[in-house]
Amino acid sequence: MNILIDVRDLNDSKYVTIRGEIDVYTAPELKEQLLPISEMEKVNMIVDLRGVSYLDSTGLGVFIGIFKNVQKNHGEFKLVGLSERLERLFSITGLSEIMTIERKLEGELT
Template identity: 60%
Template sequence: MNISIDVKETNRLVEVKVGGEIDAYTAPRLRETLFPLTEKESVTMIIDLSDVNYMDSTGLGVFVGVFKNIRSNNGQFQLRGLSDRLKRLFEITGLADIMDINSQIEGGI
């Protein structure tokens, strides 16, 4: 069970590339990395999940918290590179209706 998290921060744009598995064991590390970045006003966070091969409900919880923090600080949040399996996970939980998992934000990865 491993995870890789690569963060690039430029002004108010935060690009994150996540790889590996997001589960009960790795989610705390992801949360600790992402949450401090959500506190800035009007930040745009783009998270690339194209190298994530597994995610459970703990991972969904991290992304819900990140999404809420960014929105409360007038920012934008986007997930990119979701496999069909991950996209389906967001769809069946209803998160695909409130989170941006498809469109492109200018700049970024």
């Protein structure tokens, strides 16, 4: 499965949209795209996971590393648009306790 990653500037944030499956095969590409952003000083990174249909432990590891990098560089990291399945995965692993995670995007009514 392929992964599509789109990074754009939105106000004062780096807005990352991901579509596809995040697994052992696609995680390296995700890390390659997100790592340089996470190393920016005081970056505000928003990662939209609405288009992600699958996430395994390799993908979780990428997000943990990116989250730690953003924090180390005094930035903010937020995951948005999670499905119930992904929300449950982050909850079970305890990551929802340390990361900012929002199921709905800002401004969404449903």
